[in-house]
Amino acid sequence: MSTKNPENDMTWVVYLSGEIHTDWRDQIAAGIAEADLPVELVGPVTDHASSDDCGTTILGEEEDGFWKDHKGARVNAIRNRTLMERADVVVVRFGDKYKQWNAAFDAGYAAALGTPMITLHDPALTHALKEVNGAALATAETPAQVVRLLHYAITGQLD
Secondary structure (H helix, E strand, C coil): CCCCCCCCCCCEEEEEEECCCCCHHHHHHHHHHHHCCCEEEECCCCCHHHHHHHHHHHHCCCCCHHHHHHHHHHHHHHHHHHHHHHCCEEEEEECCCCCCHHHHHHHHHHHHHCCCEEEEECHHHCCCCHHHHHHCCEEECCHHHHHHHHHHHHHCCCC
């Protein structure tokens, strides 16, 4: 049986935000392909050096690290905000090794837009992320759970 919903032939745009040091995005992409879901995955630039250096590379160097970071954040925001505003669902991944302040911003931005949000993190972070999880419609612990959530949302069927 096809997992595509005949009542809704649209392609869902899913923005994948957050932690860039593991393969969680690849796991979600593989699960979506395996389930044959009509999903287009989008997200921020995940090459750390490019993301950090985009502002000064394009707009000119800065002597102060604060202004370098400021330029980079604003240039990245052009892409990130545009894609989040077009997204049907935002998935925000919080890893346990690094502080992902950008992910926290993205979660807040998605919530402000009213875009359905799924948070993804280890159970050990539940207390620290209780306010963020409170804005999410679902909190997953694994990429496979995210795929199952998307499958259900899109098809209306449990897999």
